[in-house]
Structures are given as C-alpha cells and as structure tokens.
Amino acid sequence: MERLIKERNTQIHTIGSSEHDLACEKKSTAGSVSQRACVFCGSRVVLYPIADALHLIHGPIGCAAYTWDIRGAMSSGPQLHRLSFSTDLREKDVVFGGEPKLKKALTELIESYNPKAAFVYSTCIVGVIGDDVDAVCREVSKEQGIDVIPVMAEGFKGTKKDGYKAACDALSTLVGTDDDYQAPEYSINILGDFNLAGELWILKDYYERIGVNIITCLTGDGRINEIRKCHKASLNVVQCSGSMMHLAKEMKEKYGIPFKKVSYFGIEDMSEALYEVASFFKNDEMLNKARTLVSNEIQELIPALEPYKQKLTGKKAAIYVGGAFKAISLVKALRLLGMETAVVGSQTGNKDDYNLLTKLCDAGTVIVDDSNPNELSEFVKEKGVDLFIGGVKERPIAYKLGLGFCDHNHERKEALAGYEGMLNFAKEVYASVCSPVWQFFNRPSSSTTENE
Amino acid sequence: MDKLPRLKDIRPFVSTRNACKLCSPLGASIALKGIEGCVPVIHGSQGCATYIRRYMISHYKEPVDIASSNFSEETTIFGGAENLKVALGNVIGQYKPKAVGVATTCLSETIGEDVALMLKHIKSLTNEEEWPDLFTVSTPSYQGTHMDGFHATILQMVKTYAKDNTPNDKVNVLPNLVSPADIRHLKEIFADCGLDATILPDYSDTLDNGAWDKYYRVPKGGTSIKDIKLSGGAKATFEMGEFTKVSVGKNNSGNLSAAAWLEKEHGVTNHQTILPIGVKATDTLFENIGKVSGYEMPDKYESQRARLLDSYADGHKYVFGKKAIVYGEEDLVLGICAFLDEIGVEVILAASGANNNLTERLKHYCPSNAETIKVMSDSDFEQINEQAHELNPDFIVGNSKGYYIARDLKIPIVRVGFPIHDRLGGQRIKHIGYEGTQELFDRIVNSLIEYKQDNSPIGYKYI
Ligand code: SF4
Ligand code: SF4
Numbered sequence: 001m002e003r004l005i006k007e008r009n010t011q012i013h014t015i016g017s018s019e020h021d022l023a024c025e026k027k028s029t030a031g032s033v034s035q036r037a038c039v040f041c042g043s044r045v046v047l048y049p050i051a052d053a054l055h056l057i058h059g060p061i062g063c064a065a066y067t068w069d070i071r072g073a074m075s076s077g078p079q080l081h082r083l084s085f086s087t088d089l090r091e092k093d094v095v096f097g098g099e100p101k102l103k104k105a106l107t108e109l110i111e112s113y114n115p116k117a118a119f120v121y122s123t124c125i126v127g128v129i130g131d132d133v134d135a136v137c138r139e140v141s142k143e144q145g146i147d148v149i150p151v152m153a154e155g156f157k158g159t160k161k162d163g164y165k166a167a168c169d170a171l172s173t174l175v176g177t178d179d180d181y182q183a184p185e186y187s188i189n190i191l192g193d194f195n196l197a198g199e200l201w202i203l204k205d206y207y208e209r210i211g212v213n214i215i216t217c218l219t220g221d222g223r224i225n226e227i228r229k230c231h232k233a234s235l236n237v238v239q240c241s242g243s244m245m246h247l248a249k250e251m252k253e254k255y256g257i258p259f260k261k262v263s264y265f266g267i268e269d270m271s272e273a274l275y276e277v278a279s280f281f282k283n284d285e286m287l288n289k290a291r292t293l294v295s296n297e298i299q300e301l302i303p304a305l306e307p308y309k310q311k312l313t314g315k316k317a318a319i320y321v322g323g324a325f326k327a328i329s330l331v332k333a334l335r336l337l338g339m340e341t342a343v344v345g346s347q348t349g350n351k352d353d354y355n356l357l358t359k360l361c362d363a364g365t366v367i368v369d370d371s372n373p374n375e376l377s378e379f380v381k382e383k384g385v386d387l388f389i390g391g392v393k394e395r396p397i398a399y400k401l402g403l404g405f406c407d408h409n410h411e412r413k414e415a416l417a418g419y420e421g422m423l424n425f426a427k428e429v430y431a432s433v434c435s436p437v438w439q440f441f442n443r444p445s446s447s448t449t450e451n452e
Numbered sequence: 453m454d455k456l457p458r459l460k461d462i463r464p465f466v467s468t469r470n471a472c473k474l475c476s477p478l479g480a481s482i483a484l485k486g487i488e489g490c491v492p493v494i495h496g497s498q499g500c501a502t503y504i505r506r507y508m509i510s511h512y513k514e515p516v517d518i519a520s521s522n523f524s525e526e527t528t529i530f531g532g533a534e535n536l537k538v539a540l541g542n543v544i545g546q547y548k549p550k551a552v553g554v555a556t557t558c559l560s561e562t563i564g565e566d567v568a569l570m571l572k573h574i575k576s577l578t579n580e581e582e583w584p585d586l587f588t589v590s591t592p593s594y595q596g597t598h599m600d601g602f603h604a605t606i607l608q609m610v611k612t613y614a615k616d617n618t619p620n621d622k623v624n625v626l627p628n629l630v631s632p633a634d635i636r637h638l639k640e641i642f643a644d645c646g647l648d649a650t651i652l653p654d655y656s657d658t659l660d661n662g663a664w665d666k667y668y669r670v671p672k673g674g675t676s677i678k679d680i681k682l683s684g685g686a687k688a689t690f691e692m693g694e695f696t697k698v699s700v701g702k703n704n705s706g707n708l709s710a711a712a713w714l715e716k717e718h719g720v721t722n723h724q725t726i727l728p729i730g731v732k733a734t735d736t737l738f739e740n741i742g743k744v745s746g747y748e749m750p751d752k753y754e755s756q757r758a759r760l761l762d763s764y765a766d767g768h769k770y771v772f773g774k775k776a777i778v779y780g781e782e783d784l785v786l787g788i789c790a791f792l793d794e795i796g797v798e799v800i801l802a803a804s805g806a807n808n809n810l811t812e813r814l815k816h817y818c819p820s821n822a823e824t825i826k827v828m829s830d831s832d833f834e835q836i837n838e839q840a841h842e843l844n845p846d847f848i849v850g851n852s853k854g855y856y857i858a859r860d861l862k863i864p865i866v867r868v869g870f871p872i873h874d875r876l877g878g879q880r881i882k883h884i885g886y887e888g889t890q891e892l893f894d895r896i897v898n899s900l901i902e903y904k905q906d907n908s909p910i911g912y913k914y915i
Contacts, residue, residue, distance in 0.1 A: 041503070109465075113459075
C-alpha cells in the first residue's frame with residue numbers, strides 16, 4: 001500500500017497490529033478524493049426531511065442543484081422539502097452583495113408556498129461576499145410572521161459534522177417555542193432518524209405497540225409545530241450518533257431531558273432500543289409488551305433469515321458509511337448472517353466509536369477514518385471481500401472490482417431499520433453477493449494492482 | 453401523502469426553483485475526464501468536488517475520482533496556494549496522472565485566486581521532468597452553467613497545447629456534451645470516412661469503461677495531450693453545437709469557442725453544425741466530412757440513412773401533430789427540436805437553464821414550428837412544470853430531472869442527455885448520427901404507442 005497518502009497513516013488501523021489510536025475528526029487532506037462532503041451537506045441532511053418548511057439555499061446554483069430531491073426522506077403529508085430553492089447568485093450579486101436577492105427570494109417563496117418556517121442555508125461564498133444573512137432573515141421573519149432561520153453552512157468552515165451542529169443550532173431555535181402543549185405519559189422524541197424509505201414508520205409502530213408516544217421525530221417526516229413542543233418529552237432516543245448529539249445534549253441541559261443512544265439496525269440493536277426505552281420508564285407492562293414484541297418478531301424473522309444465512313456464511317464484507325455508529329450495527333447485523341467484516345470505516349466517526357469497533361471486530365480487520373477510493377480499493381483487494389456496504393460514491397468501486405454492493409447511505413430507497421428492515425437487508429446482501437454475474441469477473445487480488 | 457406543491461398562477465421569480473442547469477466545474481470535470489491520464493482537481497472547498505463526483509457517478513455508473521484542494525477558513529483569508537500545492541502533491545503521488553486539470557469554483561474565484569500563476573510557481577519548485585502536465589480553467593458558476601464550464605475547458609486545452617500550426621493529417625472533432633456512446637459512434641464515422649479524428653474531449657472510455665480485472669486509479673482512454681498539441685495544424689475542425697462560445701471565466705479571450713479560436717489563431721477551417729440529430733443535421737455533417745475527406749458517404753451510412761427513412765415512413769403517423777416539451781442544455785435542445793420538427797412533432801415549449809438567445813436559432817432550425825414554439829431561457833423546472841400544465845403536451849423529452857412533470861401529467865418522458873439518474877444505461881444512450889436518430893425515433897414512437905395501448909380500453913397487441 002505504498003501509494004496511499006502518508007499523512008493518512010494515522011487514520012488507518014489494522015486490529016492486532018500496532019498500538020496507535022485512530023486519529024479522526026480531522027479535516028480531509030487536500031488532494032485526496034475524500035468521500036466526505038461539506039458543512040452545508042451535513043446541515044442539509046439533517047434539516048431536509050422537515051417537510052412543511054421552506055429550504056432556501058443561498059449561493060450559486062451548484063449546492064442546490066446537487067441536493068435536489070436526492071434523498072429518500074419520506075413525508076406522510078406535505079412535500080415542500082422536495083423542491084429545491086436557490087438564490088442562484090450571479091456575477092452582479094457577487095460583486096454588489098446578495099442580500100437584496102435573498103430578501104426578494106425569501107419573500108416571494110414564502111408568499112407563494114406558505115411554509116410553516118423557512119431555513120436559509122448560507123453556502124461558501126456568502127460569507128466571503130459579506131452578506132448579513134441574519135439580518136435579512138430577521139427582517140423577513142418580522143414581515144411574514146414566520147420563523148426564518150439562518151443556517152450557517154459555509155462549506156469550508158469545517159466538515160460535515162460541523163454541518164450537523166449548525167443544523168442542531170437551527171433546530172434549537174424552534175424547540176420549546178410551544179409551551180402550552182401537554183404531553184401524554186411515556187412521551188419520547190426520536191432523534192437522528194430521517195425516515196429514509198419510510199423507516200420511521202416501522203419504528204413508530206414498534207414504539208406505539210409497547211405503549212410509547214412519540215412527540216416528534218427529528219427530523220424524519222418532521223413538522224415545524226411538532227418540533228416546537230418536543231421539549232415536553234420525557235426522553236430523547238438518539239440514533240446515528242453523529243448528527244443529533246448536539247441537540248440531545250442541549251435539550252438535556254436546557255430542559256433536563258435525558259437521552260439514550262440507540263441503533264435500529266439488526267435484531268440485537270433494535271431489540272436493545274425497545275428494552276432501553278421500556279426500562280427507562282420503569283413500567284413492567286411496557287417491558288412485557290416489549291418482550292412479547294421482540295420475541296414475536298424474532299420468531300418470525302429468524303427462520304426467514306435462515307436460507308440467506310446458509311448462502312452467506314463465511315463471506316467477507318467491507319463497510320464504509322457516513323457515521324461510525326451505523327458501522328457498528330452493520331458489523332453485528334452481518335454477523336447474524338454469518339458474515340465477517342474485514343474492513344470497516346466511516347466519514348465522521350469519533351474516538352469512542354472507533355474504540356468500540358476495535359473491540360467488536362476480529363483481529364486483522366482494517367479500521368479507517370475518512371477514506372478515499374484508492375485506499376478503499378486497496379483494502380478490499382487485500383482482504384478479498386465479497387461485499388461492499390457504502391453509499392453511491394462507493395458503488396462503482398465495488399462493481400468495477402466485481403464485488404457485491406449494498407447501499408446503506410442516505411440515498412437508499414429500501415427500508416433497512418427494524419426487524420423487517422433486517423430481512424430486507426438480508427435479501428439485498430444475498431441478491432448481490434450470490435448473484436451469478438460475478439462468475440464472469442476476475443476478482444482482483446493484491447498481486448494484480450495496476451502499476452504504471 | 454400530499455402531491456408535490458405546484459403553483460397555479462404563472463409569474464416570474466427571482467429565485468430558482470428546481471434548477472435546470474448544473475454548475476461550471478461539473479462541465480469542466482466531464483471535459484477533463486476526456487483527456488488521457490488526467491485527474492481533475494477542483495480548487496475550492498470539499499463539498500463542490502464531492503457533490504460533482506456523486507452526480508457524475510450516478511449517471512455514468514463509473515468510479516469518478518475528482519480531487520479537491522479542500523479550502524478551510526484560513527484558506528479563504530490567506531489564499532489557496534498552499535492547499536493547491538499539497539493537493540497536487542497528493543494527487544500526483546497517488547494517481548501518477550499524465551495531466552492534472554485544475555478547475556476553479558465560485559469560492560476561489562470570489563477571493564480572486566490566480567491559479568495559473570500558482571501552477572507556474574508550484575512547478576518551478578519541483579523537478580519539472582517528473583511532473584505531469586498541469587493546466588487550469590476558470591469556472592465561476594455565478595457566470596454560467598455546466599456547459600460554459602465544459603466549453604471553457606476545451607478552449608483552455610487548445611489554448612494551452614495548440615502552439616503551432618505545422619500541417620498534419622488529423623481533423624479535430626468537438627462533439628459537445630454528448631454520451632460516451634455518441635462519441636464512440638462519431639469515432640467510427642470519422643474512421644470509416646478515412647479521417648484521423650482527435651475528439652475533444654473523448655470520455656467514451658473513461659466514463660464508460662468495461663469491467664476490470666484490476667483497479668485502475670486513472671481509467672484508460674481519453675485524448676492524448678500529444679494529439680491536442682497537433683490540433684493547431686489539423687486539416688479541419690468539426691464543431692457540433694451553436695452555443696459553444698466561451699464568455700465566462702478569466703481567460704475567455706473574447707467570446708470564442710475552441711473551434712473558433714483554432715480557426716482564428718491557426719487557420720483551421722471550422723465546419724460547424726448543430727448536434728447531428730435527425731436526417732437533415734446528419735446529412736450536413738456528412739457533407740462537411742465529404743468536403744474534407746474528398747470521398748462519398750460510405751455505403752454503411754447510406755444504408756443507415758435509408759433504414760432511418762424507411763422507419764420514418766413506418767412511424768410517421770404516430771408522431772405527426774403530437775405536442776412535445778423539450779428541455780436541457782441549449783445545444784441538445786436545439787438538436788432535438790430540429791429533429792422533432794423534421795418528423796412532424798409540434799414542439800410547444802423548448803426550455804433551457806442557460807441564459808442564451810435560443811429563440812432565434814430554434815426558429816431557424818425548426819421551420820414548421822417557428823411560429824408557435826415557446827422558448828424559455830434561464831428557466832428552471834418549476835417554470836417548465838407550470839407551463840407544462842397549461843400547454844398539455846403529449847410527451848416530454850429531456851433528462852431524468854423532469855420525470856416528476858411527466859409523472860404528474862401522466863404522459864411519457866423520453867430520456868435524453870445528462871443526467872439520467874433513474875434508468876440504467878444513460879451513458880449508452882445514442883442520440884446522434886443516423887444510427888442515434890434511429891434509436892431516438894424508435895423510442896419516441898414506441899413511448900407514444902405504449903401510452904396509447906396502456907390507455908386504451910382494449911388491449912390491442914397488434915399495432
Ligand atoms: S460553490 Fe459554485 S462551484 Fe461549488 S457547488 Fe456551488 S455553484 Fe458549484
Ligand atoms: S463546499 Fe461550499 S460551495 Fe461547495 S457544495 Fe459545500 S457549501 Fe456549496
């Protein structure tokens with residue numbers, strides 16, 4: 001692996017080799033083809049599913065064009081979030097400032113589409129040309145009588161993680177603004193689920209079956225008015241550790257709402273999540289209901305998984321996803337299918353995540369932070385994996401090398417959460433790993449790296 | 453679940469709602485992928501490069517490696533020279549490219565970066581021999597669309613490498629933003645006509661490779677810089693498209709396209725056509741080829757043409773008088789509309805996100821539709837959507853992003869151009885030449901037949 005970038009050595013670790021801690025939460029190295037996006041991307045991912053809000057992207061057209069309706073975040077009602085609005089700044093705006101255009105754009109869009117609130121994302125050049133986005137938002141908010149919330153998302157001001165923070169800051173201006181609401185007993189908020197492929201609805205059903213009420217989900221199938229009153233919950237259940245932790249912590253400080261970190265991928269984690277919530281409320285009936293639910297679901301699921309497991313046992317996987325927490329769940333879920341994880345990495349994991357991964361995985365597993373196509377292709381070759389789990393950007397790497405692939409990022413259109421999600425996951429992994437098309441491919445081994 | 457919101461009253465907006473264009477460095481990146489051994493670097497923050505990669509990958513279904521110089525907050529204050537240096541070092545170390553093309557972004561342009569100067573300086577610090585060719589193109593998106601970035605890159609390539617005009621036996625072919633399959637078809641045409649063509653740019657392999665038995669960091673294929681150097685002494689240039697002038701970026705040197713620059717600077721005659729879609733436009737291309745090669749059209753193409761005409765006869769009734777909406781890049785729109793005009797389709801709306809004077813050219817190439825065709829420049833998909841609901845088209849022609857309009861109107865969409873994100877094989881859609889036209893014609897006719905069949909109370913299976 002001589003041709004990997006030297007500065008990146010500290011962000012790669014093979015379990016059982018050296019002792020160094022994995023360096024993470026660093027900015028990407030210039031010139032490496034990072035799979036990461038930018039601050040804007042992070043904030044957009046988190047806020048986008050709020051379906052009755054106007055999302056206006058302030059900047060030149062690219063940032064808006066590339067994020068138009070690319071995610072599978074579903075809404076049961078309004079679909080305003082699926083429209084892509086941009087101030088589409090031009091030369092003269094760059095020279096003379098974009099504030100007048102922003103003001104006009106906001107006004108016309110709010111008047112036309114009647115959103116419940118508006119988010120205004122500042123992208124890279126906005127800060128540089130000196131627009132006072134805050135001031136414009138305040139002014140329009142006053143004129144239109146709705147919240148107009150600036151999201152400081154200039155791409156270069158950090159990584160995707162900083163974008164999560166910016167999104168949480170934006171959300172936090174709404175939380176607590178409706179104090180009249182009386183929450184029923186056993187009320188929680190789900191944090192960090194984006195209702196991709198309707199996953200939230202699966203989870204909601206489980207929670208409701210054990211007697212838990214959900215005030216809001218931040219932000220899957222999100223609505224402004226629900227967010228306003230979500231400080232009345234007794235518990236925040238946080239999924240996808242990266243994106244919503246800031247808000248969970250803040251709500252704990254401000255409103256004394258405790259939070260629990262959970263994951264909904266795989267049998268173990270899904271069941272654990274339900275038990276955690278039930279034990280939090282110290283309610284025996286709820287706990288019993290959870291036990292029954294889990295055992296019913298598992299009784300149905302295990303035999304359904306069996307045929308897939310038989311075919312998949314002993315196969316190897318590489319995982320490269322956005323958040324490390326998700327990676328952890330995936331390692332466990334793959335194990336349930338008899339598969340081994342040979343490479344695992346994430347774009348935004350932190351030290352705790354990586355320590356956990358190190359404990360969880362077998363010796364010889366490569367763990368990596370903020371990787372790039374070159375590295376990833378080296379690792380899968382070296383380890384001889386059969387399956388790659390990642391996002392859209394990793395898919396062609398896998399296919400070029402003749403490997404199976406499963407999409408586990410935000411663009412996916414299959415529900416993978418919960419028990420039925422686990423079955424979907426098994427089906428998808430099976431469909432890719434065991435497809436006969438790979439017989440025509442010469443899977444590369446380390447000895448056949450191209451060298452020119 | 454509600455329907456997607458759509459406004460009932462049509463009025464102008466200063467904001468853009470569902471953009472019908474992409475940003476300049478994306479166009480630059482596609483063009484740069486057409487140079488042999490070239491790795492694009494986008495000079496700006498990480499997000500732009502990642503989004504552009506993702507967008508291209510979803511269409512071409514190929515690994516697309518584009519590096520970023522990864523601006524941070526300090527970079528925007530102190531300038532990007534150091535970042536660019538580190539980026540180049542890493543790209544060169546990892547990819548061993550033959551060339552590196554640096555495209556600027558809104559951010560680097562706004563802070564006034566002089567990338568050409570930086571490259572010179574960076575190169576002077578190293579052992580020149582070992583370094584790949586470095587060149588840069590200025591692509592601020594607030595000045596134009598992805599097409600401007602695409603054409604600016606080609607212009608910049610020839611300006612950088614076509615230094616002399618010692619005559620050679622090659623011809624230059626500038627096919628515009630067409631599919632890899634289109635480029636392969638053009639290569640075949642020129643080879644069959646006895647001309648040695650340098651395609652600018654040729655991403656027919658790099659963005660549409662076969663399966664690999666080993667991983668290539670830089671995919672094979674592309675036009676070699678050696679060939680670009682010869683473009684100044686070529687026998688002729690064949691430029692496809694009429695909106696190829698470069699008016700954006702720092703070094704655009706007065707509204708010239710790459711082909712026009714080669715003509716002005718080196719005296720290479722330019723045979724300009726619109727995109728060769730349809731019989732008329734393809735005939736013109738072959739006439740021009742004949743002028744340079746001195747040969748008649750090869751039999752193979754005579755037969756392709758004859759088969760196409762035969763199918764026009766077989767299918768003409770299904771398309772005659774049908775109303776269509778066409779949107780996308782200005783030259784694609786022009787080419788498609790000219791084709792639709794010659795088969796009797798009534799184009800009721802032609803729209804592009806680019807701010808060009810489409811109207812006059814459309815009227816010229818669409819004589820049957822000239823009086824009625826509605827043209828929208830600098831438009832977006834919501835404007836098209838609102839118009840579409842007023843105009844009641846029978847089908848629409850364009851990229852995947854207009855699917856939602858067709859879905860709402862319950863009419864067929866015939867997918868062409870870029871991006872095709874909701875179907876397999878967007879990179880293999882053929883649009884040009886008699887053969888490409890044939891495929892397009894069949895697809896249009898069959899969509900209309902399928903629509904009629906699906907909506908008929910009787911399931912005819914004999915049409
Ligand atoms: S800043 Fe400019 S270059 Fe970057 S994505 Fe936005 S429009 Fe494109
Ligand atoms: S890096 Fe900046 S300009 Fe590029 S996509 Fe992100 S916010 Fe937009």
